[in-house]
Amino acid sequence: MxxxxxxxxxxxxxxxxxxxxxxxxxxxxxxxxxxxxxxxxxxxxxxxxxxxxxxxxxxxxxxxxxxxxxxxxxxxxxxxxxxxxxxxxxxxxxxxxxxxxxxxxxxxxxxxxxxxxxxxxxxxxxxxxxxxxxxxxxxxxxxxxxxxxxxxxxxxxxxxxxxxxxxxxxxxxxxxxxxxxxxxxxxxxxxxxxxxxxxxxxxxxxxxxxxxxxxxxxxxxxxxxxxxxxxxxxxxxxxxxxxxxxxxxxxxxxxxxxxxxxxxxxxxxxxxxxxxxxxxxxxxxxxxxxxxxxxxxxxxxxxxxxxxxxxxxxxxxxxxxxxxxxxxxxIIWPDAIAPFRAAILNLRQGDAATDKICGDLHEKLGQDCLYDDREERAGAKFAEADLMGHPWQIIAGPRGAANGQVELKRRATGERFELSVADALAKVLS
RNA sequence: CGGGGCGUGGCGCAGCCUGGUAGCGCGCUUGUUUUGGGUACAAGAGGCCCCCGGUUCGAAUCCGGGCGCCCCGACCA
The missing domain is CATH 3.30.930.10 (Bira Bifunctional Protein; Domain 2)
Structure with a gap:
């Protein structure tokens, strides 16, 4: 969504x-x-x-x-x-x-x-x-x-x-x-x-x-x-x-x-x-x-x-x-009942590489993810994702997009991982 | 059901005591700016001040009645 x-x-x-x-x-x-x-x-x-x-x-x-x-x-x-x-x-x-x-x-x-x-x-x-x-x-x-x-x-x-x-x-x-x-x-x-x-x-x-x-x-x-x-x-x-x-x-x-x-x-x-x-x-x-x-x-x-x-x-x-x-x-939703398993945070709406990564992720994750595609500042997106409590946040911005990296954040522990898009996807779906 | 409190733009509140132009912050719209943890500036839009009645030249403000909602207690998935 x-x-x-x-x-x-x-x-x-x-x-x-x-x-x-x-x-x-x-x-x-x-x-x-x-x-x-x-x-x-x-x-x-x-x-x-x-x-x-x-x-x-x-x-x-x-x-x-x-x-x-x-x-x-x-x-x-x-x-x-x-x-x-x-x-x-x-x-x-x-x-x-x-x-x-x-x-x-x-x-x-x-x-x-x-x-x-x-x-x-x-x-x-x-x-x-x-x-x-x-x-x-x-x-x-x-x-x-x-x-x-x-x-x-x-x-x-x-x-x-x-x-x-x-x-x-x-x-x-x-x-x-x-x-x-x-x-x-x-x-x-x-x-x-x-x-x-x-x-x-x-x-x-x-x-x-x-x-x-x-x-x-x-x-x-x-x-x-x-x-x-x-x-x-x-x-x-x-x-x-x-x-x-x-x-x-x-x-x-x-x-x-x-x-x-x-x-x-x-x-x-x-x-x-x-x-x-x-x-x-x-x-x-x-x-x-x-x-x-x-x-x-x-x-x-x-x-x-x-x-x-x-x-x-x-x-x-x-x-x-x-x-x-x-x-x-x-909120920190347990994986099994979170409204969305993952949120995709596009930190730079309009940046071609970032948009592409987010679009692909959105397609692959399907209905069980929430794609934050709004024209909002990064800080606002982070704050709202934490508030909504998605178990995973896939954070994509120009910084990592250049070499195909995204940041994956686990809401429950606060852990962050710098991963390739494919690895992030695999981790979220595992 | 006993006790207490509150109803004012979407949200959080001030104004009420002491009646006279309806205000602030956030959000929203537009523009500029900013760009990895709720950016800054500017310009806007948005109100039967819960409802009904009374007092008054004049009521968000005072008085009476209603309705709604919240909190504490007793009761409950």
Whole structure:
């Protein structure tokens, strides 16, 4: 993409409304714009981040055997009356009335809907287990939206729902999802730690939250350094991985257990701040029973499937990653989810040799690079590239162009390399 | 939902107390200049001063009501 023709409205100054780093940087880097309290438009670069996160989520969900579907944002109140949550959910649910005075709502989650869909079509034990998810916008009318997309009212969430015939099956699904989640976060390029959690509004009795470590996180987290050694991509088996994840100590300040904490050797104790980016629940027959979803078992008896739900805050992750990955100059995107893998900085627009090098690079790198072809000074281009946080900056100017050299800068480390165009390209693509 | 604060060109702010020509910096446009870390100079464009009502000869400014947004707390992916 050519920056001169892109809607990436960066800001030199910080909007007064933005208090925390990720919010400031998302506005300054031209990723989002606020449209109302807790409601954001995702501009082209911001959307690219959401899409890259979503793509990784999809791959890992598929690998774990989950199927993607897409449910609507607007739901009928009747569904929620079945489970009893229409009354129970309270003011966080955005309630809407249509022209015929029918009660609708903008979905804050989809347990009722997915259960209704399954109830209609799945009749036999032979058709289970199944695990379904979608990536869809949710709305929760937070009393106090804040921190930009970290606590918006409208947010993009991956929410998945597991249906199993018995507890053992549901527990296995739960374990698979934990592994899939840890792999997802690992691929995104952040450290996430699963912690025992309360089940809150969704209900149920087994739940973990996934927190990523960031100094500005909302909750205090305590964990055993043994977590840092765990590599989900190398897990021997789902069971072994789950065993490992649930025996090592980790807790948020709310659930912190001093007695257990004291048993950890001092050199392995880690304390920090965390941002919750995902949560998984097992809640058994809560919805299958309240909504009367049964399948016929092998012996002809009715079985209420055992359920769980599995969420990842996709839009929140975008903000949370910035909280974890930035410096004074701007964002430092992990390679996997940067809006653009590389930026090409043309330091002398109009210089034939420089233009040629940049044009060729742009063509070879394709859509995943941003070509800064504006009539701007070098300093401005450097500053904006740092702000936007591209993992790589390919810096081309007349100085190096004369002998076919460019400078390659790694945003995360600040390292710079003087390389031939071909070598720079190879390094960026490796 | 309790407490606090703020709404003035795109962004950041001053002006309001003490009513009288709407201002500054950045950004934007044009020209010159500069050319590897947000260059300098010059000339421009751009405002229902959040909305409604009141007081007044006169309101960005004073008074009343509304709306919007932010921060702290309780609550939450």
């Amino acid at each position: 050519r920056l001169s023709q892109s809607l990436i409205p960066t800001l030199k100054e910080t909007p007064a409304d933005a208090q925390i780093a990720s919010h400031r940087l998302m506005l300054r880097a031209g990723l989002v714009r606020q449209m109302a309290s807790g409601i954001y438009a995702w501009l082209p670069a911001g959307l690219r981040v959401l899409n890259k996160i979503s793509a990784i989520v999809r791959e890992e969900q598929a690998a774990a055997g989950a199927q993607e579907l897409l449910m609507p944002t607007i739901q009928s109140a009747d569904l929620w009356r079945e489970s009893g949550r229409y009354e129970a959910y309270g003011k966080e649910m955005l309630r809407i009335t249509d022209r015929h005075e029918r009660d609708l709502l903008y979905g804050p989650t989809n347990e009722e809907m997915i259960t209704a869909i399954m109830r209609e079509s799945v009749k036999s034990y032979r058709e289970l287990p199944q695990n379904l998810y979608h990536i869809q916008w949710k709305f929760r009318d937070e009393v106090r939206p804040r921190f930009g997309v970290l606590r918006g009212r409208e947010f993009l969430m991956k929410d998945g729902y597991g249906f199993d015939l018995d507890y053992a099956g549901a527990l296995l699904t739960y374990k698979k999802m934990m592994l899939a989640y840890m792999r997802t976060f690992q691929r995104i390029g952040i450290t996430a730690i699963p912690m025992r959690a309360d089940t809150g509004q969704i209900g149920g009795d087994l739940s973990h939250e996934f927190h990523i470590l960031a100094p500005t996180g909302e909750s205090g987290v305590f964990y055993d350094a043994a977590f840092e050694a765990g590599d989900p991509s190398a897990a021997a088996s789902v069971e072994a991985f789950y065993e490992q994840m649930t025996t090592i100590y980790a807790a948020t300040d709310e659930k912190h257990d001093l007695a257990a904490w004291e048993k950890i050797p001092a050199e392995r104790k880690r304390e920090g701040r965390g941002i919750e980016v995902g949560q998984i629940f097992y809640f058994g027959k809560k919805y299958s029973e309240s909504m009367n979803f049964t399948v016929t078992g092998q012996d002809g008896t009715k079985i209420f499937p055992e359920m769980g739900s599995y969420g990842i805050g996709v839009s929140r992750l975008a903000g949370a990653i910035i909280e974890a990955c930035h410096d004074e100059a701007g």
